Every structure is written in structure tokens, then in C-alpha cells.
Amino acid sequence: MKPFLGFADDQLKRMTGTKGRGKKGQRPEIEAKFGYDVKAAMHTLRLLNECKELLSEGTITLPRPEQDFLVRVRTGKYSMDKVVAMAQKLFAECEDAAKSSPLPERVDRSAISKLLTDSYRKAWDTA
Numbered sequence: 001m002k003p004f005l006g007f008a009d010d011q012l013k014r015m016t017g018t019k020g021r022g023k024k025g026q027r028p029e030i031e032a033k034f035g036y037d038v039k040a041a042m043h044t045l046r047l048l049n050e051c052k053e054l055l056s057e058g059t060i061t062l063p064r065p066e067q068d069f070l071v072r073v074r075t076g077k078y079s080m081d082k083v084v085a086m087a088q089k090l091f092a093e094c095e096d097a098a099k100s101s102p103l104p105e106r107v108d109r110s111a112i113s114k115l116l117t118d119s120y121r122k123a124w125d126t127a
Contacts, residue, residue: 004051048090055097
């Protein structure tokens with residue numbers, strides 16, 4: 001959960017300018033057109049929806065079910081204040097979802113290592 005929320009928070013801060021814009025946040029043409037970085041706004045909301053789904057369902061659906069909504073965000077259909085309000089609501093929903101998440105507290109590194117090893121071996125055997 002922390003990586004999703006941290007990345008979403010970075011995107012939100014980039015969108016609002018509180019983190020600074022830096023090399024990866026320099027989108028003056030977008031900011032001039034919409035008044036804020038709509039691409040960072042879209043990523044903020046996408047990440048938060050992915051986090052909420054992962055915590056609640058244990059999966060991430062791709063392409064995103066809210067794809068049409070994300071396109072509207074990316075094309076500036078919402079004010080920055082509205083996006084911030086939606087993000088704050090999703091941050092809270094993610095925190096709530098974490099409390100009852102079916103996901104384990106810790107990653108089973110040995111299971112992941114075995115899965116990767118088995119996958120590589122299977123791929124190499126068919127090559």
C-alpha cells in the first residue's frame with residue numbers, strides 16, 4: 001500500500017505545485033491550457049483507484065474500469081479543486097480498505113523467488 005500511496009501523493013504534490021515541478025513535472029503547455037498538470041491529476045486518481053482495488057479485492061484490473069473517467073480528468077474536465085477533493089476521498093478509502101484487506105502484512109519473498117525461478121525455467125525450456 002505504501003508504494004501506491006507514496007507515488008499518488010508525489011503526483012498530487014506535483015499537480016498542485018507543492019513539491020515543485022522538476023524535470024519530470026515540466027508540462028508548461030498543459031498547465032497553461034488547463035491551469036494545472038492534468039496528467040499528474042490522472043495518475044494520482046489512477047494510482048489511488050488501483051490501490052483501493054488491490055487492498056479490497058487483492059487484484060488490479062487492467063485496463064482500468066474507470067478509464068473513461070480518467071480520460072476526462074486527463075483532458076481537463078475537472079477543476080484542480082475537484083481533483084484534490086476526489087484524491088483526498090480516495091486516500092481515506094484506501095486507508096479504510098487497508099484495515100480489512102485480505103492481503104498479508106508482509107511479502108512472502110521465498111514464494112516470489114520460487115515463482116520467478118519457475119517462470120524463468122519454464123521460459124528457458126521452451127526457447
